[in-house]
Amino acid sequence: MKISIFGLGYVGAVSLACLARDGHQVIGVDIDRTKLELIKAGKTPVVEEGMVDLMQQVAASGLVTVTTDTQAAVLGSEISLVCVGTPSAANGSQDQGAIVRLAAQLGRALKHKIAQNAEPHVIVFRSTVVPGTVEDVLRPIIERESGGRDGIDFFLCFQPEFLREGSSIRDYDKPPFTIIGSNHAQAAERLQALFGHLPCKFIRTSVRAAEMMKYSCNNFHALKITFANETARLCSALGVNAFEVMDLMCQDTQLNISRAYLKPGFAFGGSCLPKDLRATAYLAKQRDVQLPMLQAILSSNKEHLDLAFDKVAATGRRRVGMVGLSFKTGTDDLRESPLVTLAEMLIGKGYTLSIHDPEVHLARLLGANKSFIEQHLPHIGQMLQPELDAVVDSADVLVLGSNSPTVIEAVARRARPDQVLIDLVHLPAGHGVRAQVQGLCW
Ligand SMILES: NC(=O)c1ccc[n+]([C@@H]2O[C@H](COP(=O)([O-])OP(=O)(O)OC[C@H]3O[C@@H](n4cnc5c(N)ncnc54)[C@H](O)[C@@H]3O)[C@@H](O)[C@H]2O)c1
Incomplete structure (x- = not known):
């Protein structure tokens, strides 16, 4: 294939060398003339194991040319790989200056290519960009400058790069997988022809x-x-x-x-993780050891719990039916269950709450489990219903915290379209629940 590569830093230079080694004709483009001169002379612009020999070899093969001319590179290739830098700006945001300027140049070059009625060009962004950049930032620029349309006159894709500096040629040849973000099958097929031989899965997804x-x-x-x-x-x-x-x-x-x-889901809880994290943090404090990441885990978990409460509050409904109460499905252990905390929060804010959990029977709770629930939900006896139907029937908003298939089936049978269901368990496809299902964060 004929490929143009924009940005000849670590990613671009290694890709150029490996693609030429594999027999493709490669045009390297950079604004840094020193890098172009080095490549032209068969030298590597980056220090990477194996690059000295490989650059010599591919320069001698005659398959590599370099230019600063974007238009010539686009017209002379079928696919362009964009590998320019996307560094941090002073405020931590991504500095997209280089890629945005390049998008405008690519758009102007594509205008000429479209006028020639050539096969639609494929532009593959390989630079790391924050989600939404290709579709919301780069595509409008390219469409405006080229006068063409993505998916018709050219194709825009995003293919994340996984090589690591220091082992980049080896990583190029053996990536963990090839991920192609493409809205058009035709573009993904062209990339499969280019990268499909690599010994890894080839996966197509959205941009x-x-x-x-x-x-x-x-x-x-x-x-x-x-x-x-x-x-x-x-x-x-x-x-x-x-x-x-x-x-x-x-x-x-x-x-x-x-x-x-x-797998995303609800907050964690139970009799082990929270207490052991707390003990770790205390131990570290005693020894004057700073563990900011481990110490932040419980507050992040609390954010997740607060999100569930906010979802219920946002419905504006006051009669809540909670399905599931123990810290995970299949046990009656209520200790540090995030659903118990959520129930406490709802009761504290004056919601009417009824609860059903097929595993939880008050009369059978013993020991630490019993004393935990007596301390946190002293009136649980009035809220806990032995029948799921009673909980579903009396609620305006349901909170689903159990992923037992039997429970989900029963909810599907009973829930009504006028009810909102806050899904904390990520209901399986085809669940059949007729309520207005709102995922926690999905
Ligand atoms: N370095 C890595 O190991 C690695 C791995 C995976 C992904 N990435 C991502 O790949 C991208 C490139 O990383 P890098 O380390 O190769 O960057 P780099 O800074 O080494 O190289 C970027 C090159 O782009 C050139 N450039 C800038 N504007 C240009 C333009 N308009 N036209 C042509 N060339 C232009 C620069 O002169 C430079 O040579 C970044 O988004 C990075 O986050 C890097």
């Missing part, structure tokens, strides 16, 4: 989801590093070997290094 997932990946990586480092700081103060602890932790591939707990 916005692709933009967002790149941030989620980087945020998750930062979170993992900080988790390991905070754990190490506490270990060090306690005389425990942090490497041993983290190694043991990582050996659990069921709950720790896995998909477990990575």
